[in-house]
Amino acid sequence: MKNFADLTEREILAVAISAEEEDSRIYMTFAEDLAERYPESAKIFEEMAEEEKGHRHMLLEMYEKRFGENLPPIRRENVKGFLRRRPVWLTKNLSLDTIRKEAETMEFEAERFYAKAAEQTQDVGVRRLLGDLAEAEKSHENVAARLTDLILSPDVREQEDKTRRRMFVLQYVQPGLAGLMDGSVSTLAPLFAAAFATHNNWQTFLVGLAASIGAGISMGFAEALSDDGSLTGRGSPWLRGLTCGLMTTLGGLGHTLPYLVPDSWANAFWIATAVAGIVVFFELWAIAYIRARYMDTPFMQAAFQIVLGGAIVLAVGILIGGA
Template sequence: MKKFAELTEREILAIAIASEEEDSRIYVSFSEELAERYPATSKVFAEMAEEEDGHRRQLLEIYQARFGQNLPAIRREDVTGYYSRRPTWLMTNLPLETIRGQAEAMEKDAQRFYVQAAKASQDVGVRKLLGDLALVERSHGEKASALSEAILTESAREAEGHTAQKFFVLQYIQPGLAGLMDGSVSTLAPLFAAAFATHTNFSTLLVGLAASLGAGISMGFAEALSDDGAITGRGAPLIRGVVCGLMTTLGGLGHALPYLVPDSWPNAFWTATAIAGVVVFVELWLIAYIRARYMDTPFLKAVAQIVVGGVVVLFTGILIGGA
């Protein structure tokens, strides 16, 4: 790999041309990715893509005037310490704020490159163009904001805010809630059945760990493989699967970990069981709150559905274990 100081003026221009072309393609990808969810912001990125393509044409014209038609085969990845871009296939199904943050980082990186390139150039015309582009990239965020102000009307912002909230619920809240419900409720019966059948904390803990981890792995795969988000708009399947799997595991571990209380302690079993009972109560009410807060379920209805159902499962496990 080359150091930046070792680059010739021809190579610097070639990298700048390739960079502007790639940035333009990335903004086009952003525009296409957001077209259905955020049409107004999609238009902003389309405008930015056109501007980046204009930069590419300017750089190409001055390159051809000085060095001819052939561009050297050098990429920014061939330069030590040079900034790189995330592959566009890693930028699908991203939240709106993440995409905007990525665009802002791209402009800052480009500005730093042009400042360095202008200092390294010996040609007055090239140095001027690179300096001008550095100023353009520095103000690109302001231009993007200006475009946003012009394109993103109050009604468009309100619509996009609603869409962003809906996407957040579909991507994180819904799979997380499904996992928490499954982990908290489905593990109650085997855990408390083992507890009241053995009256030993260590055995109960092992059953709780097995049930929690098994349920987490199962739910994670089920969520990730349920759909790719292309039709339903639920976002990246890997993220949903991880969220669902983690919350399922945490939901089960919550009432399994109290059985870490050593069996050698006085009243160890009843101490651990009492703590686990309190944890179960908190978990069920937390689920009811999340359903009421994000899923537009009336709170009392959520309590009836979750708390009552959880208590029934809990006593089922106790009855089976005590039989």
Template sequence: MKAFAELTEREILAVAIAGEEEDSRIYLAFAEDLAERYPDSAKVFTEMAEQEKGHRHLLLKLYEQRFGPNLPPIRRQDVKGFIRRRPIWLTRNLALDTIRKEAETMEFEAERFYAKAAEQTTDTGVRRLLSDLAEIEKGHEQLAAKLSETILTAGVRGEEDKTRRRMFVLQYVQPGLAGLMDGSVSTLAPLFAAAFATHQNWQTFLVGLAASIGAGISMGFAEALSDDGSMTGRGSPWLRGGICGLMTTVGGLGHTLPYLVPDSWANAFWIATAIAGFVVFIELWAIAYIRARYMDTPFLQAVFQIVLGGVIVLAVGILIGGA
């Protein structure tokens, strides 16, 4: 995977051409999905798809003039910094609000890409076209406003969410949630395996502390290296990595700290284990709520994925430790 700064002008144009073609198809898929339920919104997406086709034609014409007919096989997923989006356009009967949010993200990313690409190119003609396309993408916000009006009329929502708020979620909530999920779930097995193998609180605490800090370091680096933020506007990779690593450590320490109960207490092990089990229950339900609240995941689905998964990992740790 290449960093955006490493792309040549030829590769920048190729990524732009592929991106416009993909976005056009996505908008047409949205239009087809909404045609019967929200015909006005479907027309908006059809119009947006036609505009993306026009952008692709301009980019392809310029590319052929500069570099010939052969496009290098590079797409957005081959470049660091683009938002990793779920292919929700493959799902039918999506909520209009969900589709609108996806369109806003796509528009924001396209605008940022063209602005950054224009800064990086040296050819005057290429720079002019990319700058013009950046301005055109800004104009798509007016089309998004039409979608918001449709949503208000349909009574689906009372207030429009802004794209910048969604970027805030991508910058802070998403890496923090990923870390919290990993820290809360991945440390369950080693912690409770150590607990039931030793029945010693202090040794269990040391295992949990090591697992939490180790997982935090690993997740922090993984998040920082996954996306340099140059295209997505997700901010500094090291800031996101720090947030992810910190929340991973916090997630693991939550059910590790109860094992600081002194071994000298009567029934110290069972007291610490009972507290840790209660903390795990709170952690898993909190994660499920955050996923449902910020990540557009149905609550019951989030509960099934997180709570059930956490219980299975917890049971594995107890079984191994008690073997």
């Protein structure tokens, strides 16, 4: 790799030309990714891509005027000092904030490059062009940083907020809620069956722990393998699977942990069972609240469905354990 200070004017222009071409393609990729979800923001990135093409054209004209048509094969990654980028543009369904932050970083880097390059060049025309491009990239940086507040109208921002909320629900709330429901409800029967069959807190805790972890693994893989997110826009399958699996495990552990009450205590079994019952009550009402808050389900309807279902499963476990 070459040090930036060792670049010739010819190499500086060549790096700038290839950088503008790459940035233009990245912005068009962002625009394509945002087109369906955030059409107004997509248009802004299309305009930024066209401006980058214009910058490349100006640089190429200057280069051909000074050095001819042949460009040396040097790019940003061949020069020390450039930021090491994560190729986030290869990922589909990126959040709007992630794309904006990436664009801001890109423009900051470009502005710094042109400012330093202008100081290093001797030709007056090249220096003027690089200085003008530094100012242009700085304005792009400001647009990327304040895109929401300066460019988007309140109506457009409201629509994009609705879309962002919908994506958040699809990618995080929905798999997390499914896991929490499964972990909180499905583990009730084996846990309380073991409790009333053995009246032994430690053995009941082991059954609940195994049921919770097993359910978490099962639900996590089921969610991750259900779809890859390419058509549904639900995001990374493994992130959804991890969210679902963790919430399933936590849902089961909530009413399992009370059975850590030592069996040596007086009335240890009934203490643990009473605490577990209280935990179950709050778990079911929390699920009902989340469904009402994010899934547009009337709260009383959600509460009735969840509490009734949980009560039935709990009763089944107690009846089987006590038989």
